[in-house]
Amino acid sequence: MSSPLRPYEPRDRGALYDICLRTGDSGADASASFAVPDLLGEVYVGPYLAFEPELALVLDDGTGAGGYTLGALDTRAFEERCEREWWPPLRERHPLGEHPPGSADAGVVALLHRPPRAPDVVVERHPSHLHIDLLPRWQGGGWGRQLIAALLERLSAAGSPGVHLGVGAGNPRAVGFYRHLGFTELLAAGDTLFLGRSTSP
Ligand SMILES: CC(C)(COP(=O)(O)OP(=O)(O)OC[C@H]1O[C@@H](n2cnc3c(N)ncnc32)[C@H](O)[C@@H]1OP(=O)(O)O)[C@@H](O)C(=O)NCCC(=O)NCCS
Numbered sequence: 001m002s003s004p005l006r007p008y009e010p011r012d013r014g015a016l017y018d019i020c021l022r023t024g025d026s027g028a029d030a031s032a033s034f035a036v037p038d039l040l041g042e043v044y045v046g047p048y049l050a051f052e053p054e055l056a057l058v059l060d061d062g063t064g065a066g067g068y069t070l071g072a073l074d075t076r077a078f079e080e081r082c083e084r085e086w087w088p089p090l091r092e093r094h095p096l097g098e099h100p101p102g103s104a105d106a107g108v109v110a111l112l113h114r115p116p117r118a119p120d121v122v123v124e125r126h127p128s129h130l131h132i133d134l135l136p137r138w139q140g141g142g143w144g145r146q147l148i149a150a151l152l153e154r155l156s157a158a159g160s161p162g163v164h165l166g167v168g169a170g171n172p173r174a175v176g177f178y179r180h181l182g183f184t185e186l187l188a189a190g191d192t193l194f195l196g197r198s199t200s201p
Contacts, residue, residue, distance in 0.1 A: 005146055008056030008068070013049060015065040016058070017041030023133040026171040033104040039094070043112055044131055047086045048072060057150055059138055067134035069147040073158050075118050075129050087112055118164070119194065122186050126162035126196035128155045148181055149201075156199035164196035 008016070020041045024030035031037065048070035049056055055071035072078035090112050099105035118129065132147055155163055165183070167174050169191045183195035 004059045004061045005143070005150060006058060006060060008049065008053055008058050008065075010049075012058055012060075012065040012068075013045075016045050016049065016056075016068050019065065019068060019133050019135055020045045022135060026168050027173055030104065034108075035099065035103070035105050036094075039105055039108045042090055043108055043115075045070065047078070047082050048131070050086065051078065051081055055151065055154055057147055059134065059143055059147070067132075067138040067143060067147065069130060069132040069151045071128060071130045071151050071155060071163070073128050073155060073160055075123050075127055075164075078129075079115070079117055082115065087115065118166075119187055119189065122164050122194045122196065126164035126186065128160040128163040128199070130163055130165050132165075144177060145181060152197075152199045152201070160199050162196055162198050164194055166192045166194050169193060 017038055018041075021031050021034065021037055022029045024040045024044075025033065030040065034040065045068075052070070052072050055073065057069050058065040059067035094109045094112065096109060096113055099109060130148075130151055132144060134144055134147075152163065164186060165178065167178065175193060175195070178195050181197070183197045185193060186196045187194040
């Protein structure tokens, strides 16, 4: 079989939103928690596909995308572009108060109205950032490692010295994976652990 790792194509968009939802509860399926299934993807997938599609890679064995990694080369520039182009229409579509307080949907709507800025100490030497999610059938087979390696190569070729990510304290499996791949702790802020590593092999 040829490698299932390939660049993102626009037809993958729906599958990637779905993967985001099905891994959105600290790595577990979050679909039962959301009334609006696309909400998580609108925050954690959509802007990367729209603004940095050349850094989006997927796993596809011929049955459709089952995993992805997404990246932003320059986190500050990405945040500013989202503020100008991505969040305003989403905020109109999802006004504050449209979901019951305390619901998963309300949490994500609050986030898109006030998206957190990556801390200065994190972006200083690790200006890029990434997301990675694989459906259960793709997990544990070395594909996460391969996706990260392919993304690091692209970020390095584009001139980035370092990449960071934020992971929830409730996802120890992912934290172990990142540490195993050479990511080290940059900052612990509340429930979020920021990890980073150089883009060199
Ligand atoms: C976390 C995730 C991306 C890891 O990808 P994966 O394909 O399952 O991991 P791999 O099989 O490529 O593992 C790569 C290496 O890390 C090691 N590893 C994986 N998890 C580990 C852990 N918790 N602790 C220590 N090592 C770990 C593997 O043993 C493997 O080692 P080797 O290559 O030296 O033999 C994937 O499981 C996933 O998508 N989970 C659900 C979504 C999620 O949690 N995303 C992260 C959100 S921040």
